[in-house]
Amino acid sequence: MRYLGLDLGTTTLGISITDKTNTLVSPLKVIKFSFEDYASVIDELKEIINNYNITEVVLGLPKNMDGSMGFASKRSLDFKELLEKNNISVILEDERLTTKESENIIHSNNENIKNTKNKIDAIAACLILESYLKKVNK
Numbered sequence: 001m002r003y004l005g006l007d008l009g010t011t012t013l014g015i016s017i018t019d020k021t022n023t024l025v026s027p028l029k030v031i032k033f034s035f036e037d038y039a040s041v042i043d044e045l046k047e048i049i050n051n052y053n054i055t056e057v058v059l060g061l062p063k064n065m066d067g068s069m070g071f072a073s074k075r076s077l078d079f080k081e082l083l084e085k086n087n088i089s090v091i092l093e094d095e096r097l098t099t100k101e102s103e104n105i106i107h108s109n110n111e112n113i114k115n116t117k118n119k120i121d122a123i124a125a126c127l128i129l130e131s132y133l134k135k136v137n138k
Contacts, residue, residue, distance in 0.1 A: 001055045004028075004048065005129025007095065007121050008060065008079050013041050014121030016129045017052060022137075025129045027122030038079050042086050049088065057088055060095030060128040093132045095124070 003022060007014035013031040018024065028048070033040045049057070059080055062072040069077075080090045 003056045004054045005125040006059045007124040008076055011035055012121045014125035016125035025126045027126055030121045058091045058093050058129050058132045061092040062095050093128050095128050
């Protein structure tokens, strides 16, 4: 098994990947697209899945702090449905506070957050995937 983590935004998709032993998670890339044009990333995502022999895709599900789902959750649920229509099986993972945690990681490395949007998305994808792996590797 090999995992891919996804952090979906309105114009970017942060992608992380496990190593072949599923021990380490690393940022892979960020795909940019036009505002909410999620269909445009499907071919590139399929290529990544095939090239890296990915068996599981973990998509962040942004929930409100009280656990309820808002507009961002709907976006992820709709994207999950789109992926599944394209024969990509998806596992949802709660991603509350991953963007804030990503910003904190970048800030702790003395990087300017304004110039690191892509890094934030890729690190958020790592945090989503790491969270999932902690649950399945218990």
